[in-house]
Amino acid sequence: MTMTEARLIHAPMKSKPLSAPGRFSIAALAALAGLAGLGGCGGKPAGFYRLSAAPTAGSTRAGGIAVGVGPVNLPGYIDRTQLVFQSGENEFQVPTKASWTGPLGENVTQVLADDLGQKLNSGNVQRFPWPANARLRYQVVVNVEQFHGVSGREAILDVSWLVEDPGSRAILSRHRASLREPIQGDGYEPLVAAESRLLDQLAGAIARSVRR
DSSP, X not given: OOGGGEEEEEOOOOOOOOSBTTBOOHHHHHHHHHHHHHHOOTTSOOEEEOOOOOOOSSOOOSOSOOEEEEEEEOOTTTOSSXXXXXXXXXXXXXXXXXXXXXXXXHHHHHHHHHHHHHHHTOSOEEESSOOTTOOOSEEEEXXXXXXXXXXXTEEEEXXXXXXXXXXXXXXXXXXXXXXXXXXXXXXXXXHHHHHHHHHHHHHHHHHHHHHO
């Protein structure tokens, strides 16, 4: 994908002198190579992507602890139709040919609920909004701070969550995590796969917090 095929989100950066006149530094060349890995799709048709839950190791039992997942709050910079990835220290790209198949918030909530059900071995994990007559033991409210790929490196997820009593809305515990997953390969599909693995990591951390 050429630079004209993506919208840029960036903050001003102070200019730095080149390490040698007319030459790029090794770090700059590495950054450009990583950008090409995610953005080298100029001749390809538009692609649509969806996060997915981790493969199941076996069947999840019908009963189990009842947990409600949500609401899941996303930051504005990723709450959009297109994928977002970081291409520089203060620069992000929004490719025009790589979009989510539906609302990202709904996708994240569903995958997180599915992964959490596996971690807890429970068929009673529901995603927000749930029926009014749902009998939940815990509600998990998730606030995502960062969730994107860093070109040529890794996907990152910085997140906090509250474990609440669904009836009284009393906060039972507060938690925070900073998670990382390597991007294994070039292109958008490996990026989305890494982001899916991050949600599985988060589900494991949430499972530990509700078991305490």
